[in-house]
Amino acid sequence: MHRLTLTLRPLLAGLALLTATAAAADTTVSQFNQMPKAEQAHLLGSLLQSLADDMEQNKRVQEAECLVRLYTNPESDARVVQSPGMADFFASVATALETGPDYFTVEDIIARQVVQNCGTRPSNQ
Numbered sequence: 001m002h003r004l005t006l007t008l009r010p011l012l013a014g015l016a017l018l019t020a021t022a023a024a025a026d027t028t029v030s031q032f033n034q035m036p037k038a039e040q041a042h043l044l045g046s047l048l049q050s051l052a053d054d055m056e057q058n059k060r061v062q063e064a065e066c067l068v069r070l071y072t073n074p075e076s077d078a079r080v081v082q083s084p085g086m087a088d089f090f091a092s093v094a095t096a097l098e099t100g101p102d103y104f105t106v107e108d109i110i111a112r113q114v115v116q117n118c119g120t121r122p123s124n125q
Contacts, residue, residue, distance in 0.1 A: 029093055029109075030101035044089070047110060066118030085113055 032040060048071055055064035070085035089109055096104035 026105040026107050029096040029104045032106050063118045
């Protein structure tokens with residue numbers, strides 16, 4: 001139990017920080033789903049860029065690089081979304097649409113991905 005507490009505390013702190021540094025207005029999954037595809041792409045790109053910039057400014061370069069790797073796949077065809085982050089993002093959106101589209105936000109999904117895949121601690125630079 002003590003081990004879980006040590007792991008959970010930084011995870012929650014990181015999630016709170018990531019959520020606070022993401023875009024100012026949260027977009028529910030329901031709102032996101034109603035947007036035209038071009039608007040969805042623009043919103044997602046803007047959120048990811050803003051988050052990566054915030055991470056770099058806060059000396060969290062390794063996490064910013066991880067976020068870029070998560071959402072890009074240079075070996076894929078540019079017309080096909082094949083990055084692990086995008087696949088997980090769209091699966092999470094589909095799940096949220098079934099379970100609570102007005103409860104979950106796009107920012108929550110991205111923050112969860114970063115915490116799970118990139119960690120939440122600043123680099124020692």
